[in-house]
Amino acid sequence: MENLKIRKRKLDPFQDQFLSWLKEHQDLSASQISDWLEERCFFTEVGESTVRTYVREFREKYHIPKTVTFRSYEAVEELPKGKQMQVDFGEIKIKTFEDKWIKVYVIAFVLSHS
Incomplete structure (x- = not known):
């Protein structure tokens, strides 16, 4: 031991x-x-x-404690069509044709009133 x-x-x-x-x-x-x-x-x-x-x-x-932080969310004022967009980033691991794992980064956009 x-x-x-x-x-x-x-x-x-x-x-x-x-x-x-x-x-x-x-x-x-x-x-x-x-x-x-x-x-x-x-x-x-x-x-x-x-x-x-x-x-x-x-x-x-x-002696380093894990702290937790919280995000605050609130509604935002609605803007005219085509003037506002939400963006999200992400990542995913996928298998290649060679049977290896790679990380792929992604981004998504959502237009208001679209």
Whole structure:
């Protein structure tokens, strides 16, 4: 059991990065951190559940609580036709013809009165 506490873990080299991200953005989820590891550090060697476990232990070790922020929504004044548009961004992972997974970014626009 003592060996498990001192063994190296694949995410250990990113401890400083994790600490920086979590101090600046305490509401970051493990899923977002997993995405940032892939996008900003080009690291894809672990699964999301591994990141989730590591982040949970990391938060406990450094006493960084997970804060929750809520978005406020309100109705906006209706504008004339063609003068207002809603935009949503998203991403999805799809399988290629070569049987590999890639992330595809999407954007959707909805025009008012259209």
